[in-house]
Amino acid sequence: MDKRILLPTDYSKNALNAIRYAQQLYAKVRCDFYLVNAFQASGYTLDSMMVPEPGERFYEMAKHESEEGMNRLLEILKLHPENPKHRFHTICTFNGLVEAVKNIVASKDIDIIVMGTKGVTASKARIFGTGTVAVMERIKACPVIAVPSEYVFNPPKEIVFPTDYKSKYKEKEIDHVKEIAKLHDSKINVVHIDRDKDGQLNKKEESNKLLLQDILDGTDYEMHFLTATKTSDGINLFVESKGGDMIAFLNRRHLFFGSILSNPLVKEIGYDPKVPILELNDN
Incomplete structure (x- = not known):
């Protein structure tokens, strides 16, 4: 069960916390961790007509700063007991975060991305950082785990999986949830939030529910039904009452509603997550 895990870092405390979370979440698994820092040169923008070339002063200054940060990060990581199952690889690249992540996911055949929910410049008003949202929106090839700032690792004994049963699931989409569940x-x-309060599923929803049960067969799972006027209220209430350690959800990408920000779960609780969020992609 070897894993290739991408860990974007801006050398912030939050990014380090996400790296620690990934190490502990996959402590029993042979992993290749790819630490990536996407740097930009002062005075240049990525969409500018002028792009600094290797050898130019601003490029070399930014590259040096990025590499120095990576060396410091490696020294910090060495302070903890080494896991013989884990190997680290470092990448410092002149690029924007999303493009850098997209390129590495493709070239290194990455299985999952683990990152913090905010970086150095995050404001308290927007806890779920723009970088994390951008990666979740635009990277479709693999799932993303977003780790709240200063979240202390807790084995995910209770995984909350909200659903509306409105669309079919595929086994491949749920594999990462099942894998984490088996590891820990x-x-x-599985939590169905009923906003209509009639408690009824139509034929299609009932069929999708049975399909999901087939996919989850062999795991420890339970189906729940809650009534709430807002999806987020129901999820937060369930997480608090049951002691949820992770929320997993499928980010359906529709032709006209492709943004993760249109997903009510992310819109309402994603900006201030209390537990790690595993965003799955439809394939």
Whole structure:
């Protein structure tokens, strides 16, 4: 069960916390971790007609600063006991975050991305950082785990999986949830929030529910039904009452509604997550 895991870093405390979370989440798994820092040169923008070339002063200054940061990060990581199952690789690249991530996901065949929810410049008003949202919106090839700032690792014994049963699931989409559940003997809590309060599923929804049960067969799971006027209220209430350690959700990408920000779960609770969020992609 070897994993290739991408860990974007801006050398912030939050980014380091996400790296620690990934190390502990996959402590029993042979992993290749790819630490990536996407740097830009002072005075240049990525969409500018003028792009600094290697050898030019501003490029070399930015590259040096990025590499120095990476060396410091490696020294910090060495302070903790080394896991013989884990190997680290470093990448410092002149690029924007999303493009850098997209390129590395493709070239290194990355299985999953783990990153913090905010970086150095994050404001308290927007806890779920723009970089994290951008990666979740635009990287479709693999899932993303977003780790809240200063979240202390807790084995995800209770995984909350909200659903509206409106679309079919595929086994490949749910594999990452099942894998984490098996690693940590987790229980998957499938939570259907009923906003109409009639308690009824139509034929299509009932069929999708049965399909999801087939996919989850062999794991420890339980189906729940809650009534709430807002999806986020129901999820937050469930997480608090059951002690949820992770929220997993499928980010459906529709032709006209492709933005993660249109997803009510992310819009309402994603900006201030209390537990790590595993965003799955439809394939």
